[in-house]
Each structure stands twice: as structure tokens, then as C-alpha cells.
Amino acid sequence: MTTSLLDVENLSIGYHTGNGIHLAVDNVSFHVERGGSLGLVGESGCGKTTIGMAIMGLLPPNAGVVSGHIRFEGEDLTTVDDSRMRKIRWRRISMIFQAAMNALNPVQRVQAQVAEAIITHEPELSRHAVAHRTRSLFKLVKIPEDRLRDYPHQFSGGMRQRVIIAMALACNPSLIIADEPTTALDVIVQNQILKAIGMFQKEKNIGMIFISHDIAVVSDVCTHIGVMYEGSLVEMGRKEEVFYCPGHPYTRLLIESLLTLSDEPADLSEVSCVIAPQGITGDGGCSFNETCSDASAACRNEKVGWVELSDTHRVRCNLAGKEVEG
Amino acid sequence: MGLKRFIIRRCIEILVIFFFIMTVLFVLFRIAPGDPVERMVDPSMTPEDAQLLMESMGLDQPVWTQYLYYLKNVATGNMGVSFHYGEPVTHILMNRLPNTILLFTTAIILSALLGIYLGKIAAWKQGGRIDTWMTIGALFCHTLFLPWMALIMIWFFAYKVGWFPITGMVSPAVWIDPDTGWIGKTIDVIHHLMLPLMTLIVIHFGSYLLVMRSSMLDTLKDDYIITARAKGLAEKEIRDRHAAPNAALPVVTSVGLSLAFSINGGALTETVFTWPGIGRELVFAVSHSDYPLAQAAFLLIAGVVLVANLVVDVLYAYLDPRIRY
Numbered sequence: 150m151t152t153s154l155l156d157v158e159n160l161s162i163g164y165h166t167g168n169g170i171h172l173a174v175d176n177v178s179f180h181v182e183r184g185g186s187l188g189l190v191g192e193s194g195c196g197k198t199t200i201g202m203a204i205m206g207l208l209p210p211n212a213g214v215v216s217g218h219i220r221f222e223g224e225d226l227t228t229v230d231d232s233r234m235r236k237i238r239w240r241r242i243s244m245i246f247q248a249a250m251n252a253l254n255p256v257q258r259v260q261a262q263v264a265e266a267i268i269t270h271e272p273e274l275s276r277h278a279v280a281h282r283t284r285s286l287f288k289l290v291k292i293p294e295d296r297l298r299d300y301p302h303q304f305s306g307g308m309r310q311r312v313i314i315a316m317a318l319a320c321n322p323s324l325i326i327a328d329e330p331t332t333a334l335d336v337i338v339q340n341q342i343l344k345a346i347g348m349f350q351k352e353k354n355i356g357m358i359f360i361s362h363d364i365a366v367v368s369d370v371c372t373h374i375g376v377m378y379e380g381s382l383v384e385m386g387r388k389e390e391v392f393y394c395p396g397h398p399y400t401r402l403l404i405e406s407l408l409t410l411s412d413e414p415a416d417l418s419e420v421s422c423v424i425a426p427q428g429i430t431g432d433g434g435c436s437f438n439e440t441c442s443d444a445s446a447a448c449r450n451e452k453v454g455w456v457e458l459s460d461t462h463r464v465r466c467n468l469a470g471k472e473v474e475g
Numbered sequence: 476m477g478l479k480r481f482i483i484r485r486c487i488e489i490l491v492i493f494f495f496i497m498t499v500l501f502v503l504f505r506i507a508p509g510d511p512v513e514r515m516v517d518p519s520m521t522p523e524d525a526q527l528l529m530e531s532m533g534l535d536q537p538v539w540t541q542y543l544y545y546l547k548n549v550a551t552g553n554m555g556v557s558f559h560y561g562e563p564v565t566h567i568l569m570n571r572l573p574n575t576i577l578l579f580t581t582a583i584i585l586s587a588l589l590g591i592y593l594g595k596i597a598a599w600k601q602g603g604r605i606d607t608w609m610t611i612g613a614l615f616c617h618t619l620f621l622p623w624m625a626l627i628m629i630w631f632f633a634y635k636v637g638w639f640p641i642t643g644m645v646s647p648a649v650w651i652d653p654d655t656g657w658i659g660k661t662i663d664v665i666h667h668l669m670l671p672l673m674t675l676i677v678i679h680f681g682s683y684l685l686v687m688r689s690s691m692l693d694t695l696k697d698d699y700i701i702t703a704r705a706k707g708l709a710e711k712e713i714r715d716r717h718a719a720p721n722a723a724l725p726v727v728t729s730v731g732l733s734l735a736f737s738i739n740g741g742a743l744t745e746t747v748f749t750w751p752g753i754g755r756e757l758v759f760a761v762s763h764s765d766y767p768l769a770q771a772a773f774l775l776i777a778g779v780v781l782v783a784n785l786v787v788d789v790l791y792a793y794l795d796p797r798i799r800y
Contacts, residue, residue: 238707300796
């Protein structure tokens, strides 16, 4: 295997709760190539944001990496110290935050917030050079120059998202983690933002992890898709493979619910039962077995392993292999 | 600009409010027990002389006429002559006002700055030993009884150690001496200012600390703090540049509130330290039924509070760009 930009190996992340450690991410492995884009899809609470935060070294104090490695450009991010991590943050891995989030400081001008990222990581730059780069970043994301001295509240949601994108690109990172960047934006703006993100990512050859609950959005911008369910990766492959030949029943459900929305009302009884994850079931079989219509006794009791559907497509479902054979 | 219009609008509001306060004061003074004339009238005066005196003061006129006279006098700054001093009250109060402003604005600004600084640190080290002791200390100081605290301060710093003068605002000897320049006079005033100032800071900083601490704890949960951290900023920069400026906003509001409170409540401090300010003059006027003086002092305090609040509003709009209208 060639050295990837980012290699996540058997990563498990736990939250300390009143009754012991709760695993939010369970034994997840994936990699992102230089200039490649991976979409992580799953419902709220499936652990996709936690993975993003773990890569940034920004897990909340009550959470921590239990086991596994995050190798980024040859460095294991699970072992580097704080001051080293601060240098990696934004300079080499930046983030595009959720639009709905209050990710910009309300009392600072937007240009100052973008410039701050540059000044922090390239203190040797002159004020003039920083101002110049800031202006060109805003130009890149199509924010008119006379708005640079505005405050975040004077912008619309889409404009604010552009500021965040400009900020993410400020130090020419090699990896961008986009965490639900278009959630809470209206469809047209969402489309523009997605196009912009996709364009910058390809043009500047930046690796990207795109986190979303929306498999349609993810397949729009990413070359690869990983589907997560209750903290585990259950399917992984090139986007065509995952989107058109989903191997896991949960992926099928995600795609079906997408299609039913467009022609007829979905059967909500089926959808509602996957909304609330119960936590990791442990070794006692597939965590999806209670929702899966094809689940057998084996699914409930036997450990599930990966089934390779092609060189690039793998599924964590005991039934998947059989389907291919039959 | 929006800010200018905002200030103009607030000034108009202030005038309206001031008019209401004037009217309420007028009514209060009319229905207050006791007759101003009784204070003035000497028992040896004949009823005719007393009648003459009442006429000279316009007290024989109907209430409405009196009210109109009153409005006219306030507007022209003619607030009457103090019964006690025999001087125009505006003259007396304008002498006292700078002293009060000097003591209380300095005290409030310094205690707010101290509270913001300590509250920031306490919140940053939440749950740690520093936080615990600061919170306990702030609560303790906040609940101290001001006159008691003032006496303790006087006993220790003025009497035991002898660092500061016990009372007053100036040492007459220093001011009479023709060789004392303005520097010497300033130092003398600051020397006298220290004790009441320190007392007020001890009493006031605690509430700012607690407000700042809880506001800071809320701010630290905000999303832009995560952004700042993701940007690779050092923890100190996150605290000082992103969290603190946002967290300090509620403190500014509470500064506005306490400006109002302290100018009234300042009577106590001014009395204990014999500080020649408005509060002490007000207490004196009320206890000696010096109606013109009391009435003017009330109006002046109302005016100062309104203006102080305007200043705080403008400051707030400056600090929080979302407020601009």
C-alpha cells in the first residue's frame, strides 16, 4: 500500500460516562489519499463527528482515543504533544464547520478572523502580505471586498459559510475536514457551497473528509464513501459502488429513504426505528440486526467481519457475501 | 452612521424620562409631610411676616402655577437658595459633583477591571483550587457590610499603619501652602482617595468577578471557541482574544446598573470617609429639611444616572457590534 495522506487504523474512541466508558467509535479504519475525498455518512450520534474531532485533537475532555492510530503524513496524531498538534492544526489540517454553528466570533470582523489563522501559522509574514492573502481568499470565495470589515451577524448563512471556507483554505492545508458544512442551508445555497468546496478541493489537490448525514450530498462531492452505524464503519467503497450497489442493509435503507422521499411518502415506521442508536452492542453480533429485515439468528450471535465485494468495496455484513454468491 | 442616530434617540429618551422624574419629584415634595415654611419661619415672626415670606416663595400660588414655575426654574438652572447655606443650590452641588464622580467612577471602573481579570482566570481554571478560592473570596467580599468594612480599613490603614489620612478629601495645610503646585495637589487628593477607593473596590469587585466567571463559562462552550482551538491558537490567545471579549459584555451591563446604585448608596461611603460629595449633601439636606438642596440633589443624581447609562449603552454598542442600530 502506498503511503496515504491520512491513515486511520483500528481507531476506537470512548466517552467517560457515569457507567464506564461508552465507545462512540469502534475499531474504525480508513484512509484518505492526497487529493482524495472520503465521505462519512451516518445518522446523528454514529460517531462521525467524533472521528473528525479526534483527527484534529479536539476531543472534549471526557473523551479519548482508546486504541488505534491516526497517521497523518507519516506522523501518529494520537501520540503527538499539544504544541506539535497546534502547529498541525489549520496549517496542515483545517476544518469547515457546520453552517448552523456559531463558528465565527461575533465581536470580531471577518477579515480579522481569517487573518488570524494566517498570522498564527506564518508569523514571519508582513502585515501587508497577510492583508493581501486575506483579500485574495475572500475573492476566491466570492465575497465582495467592501464586506471584509463586516461582522459575522451582517452576513447571510451562505456568506458566513463562505467565510469559513476562506478561513479553512487560509494556510493551504493538505487535509480538510468538512463537518456537515451545508446542513441548515437552503438547497440552492447548499448547492453553491458544495460546488465551491468540491472545486477548491480538486484545484488545490487537498485531501478531504466530508462528514454528513446526507448520502446524496456526500456522493456529490466525494470519490469514496464510508457508511457508519453506531460507531462502526459498516461499508466502504468508491462512491459508485456504495451508491449504486450498496452491500449493507443499512446503506440500502439510507438510499431507499432518499428515493422514497422524492416520489411517495416513506414508510416512517421503518425509518423511525433506526433514528435512535442504542449504543454499541459489543461482541454479541451485528449492531444492525434489530432493524435489518434479513437478520438471522447468526446475525444476532456471531461476530461480523468484513466481506470484500471488490478491490475497493467492502461491507461489514455476514449476509453480503452470500448475496453475491447467490 | 447608525451609532450617531442611536445616541440622538437615546438623548431624546433621556429628556423624556428626566421630565417624568422632575414631575414625580415635584409631587413627592408637595405631599411630603412637614411644611417648608415652618422650617423657615421663626416662631417670633408675626403671621403677616410669615405670609409675606410665603408669597415671596410663591407658596400662595395654586399648585399648577407652582409646577410651571418649577419647570421654568429647572430649565434655566435656577434651583433656588439653600435654607442652610444661603447659597444657590446649583452652586453647592456643582462643587460636590466632581468629587462624587471622581470617587465612584474610579472605584467602579477599577473594580470592574479587577473582576473581569480575576473572573476570567477563575473560569479558565474552573474547578481548580484558584477558582474555588476566588469564588469564595468574591462571595465573602461581596457580602461585607460597607460601613463595617470602611471602619476596619480606617482602623488598619489610617490608624494602625498610618499610610493614609483618616478622613476628608484634601489636607488644608497642603493647599494653603503657596509652594504646592498642581502635582502636589493631585498627589494629596489621590492620597485621600486611596482609602475610600480601596474600600469600594473590595466591596464591588466580587460581583463583577462572579458575573464574569459565569459568563466566561458559558462563552467557553460556544462554537467559535472550538474554531479558535482548531485554528491552532495558543490557549492564552483563545482565552484573551476570543472568550474574554465576549464574556465581558454582561459585566458592562452590570457596570451601568451599579453606577446608578453607587451614586445613591454612595451617601454611606461619603459619610464614613467625610468625602465632600453629592450623597453626603443629600443626606444632610434631607435630615435638615433643606428642601431646595434636596430637590436639586435628587434631580442631579437622576441626571447623572441617566447620562451614565447612556455612556454604558454607547460603550456596549462599541464592544458588541450586534447591538448597533
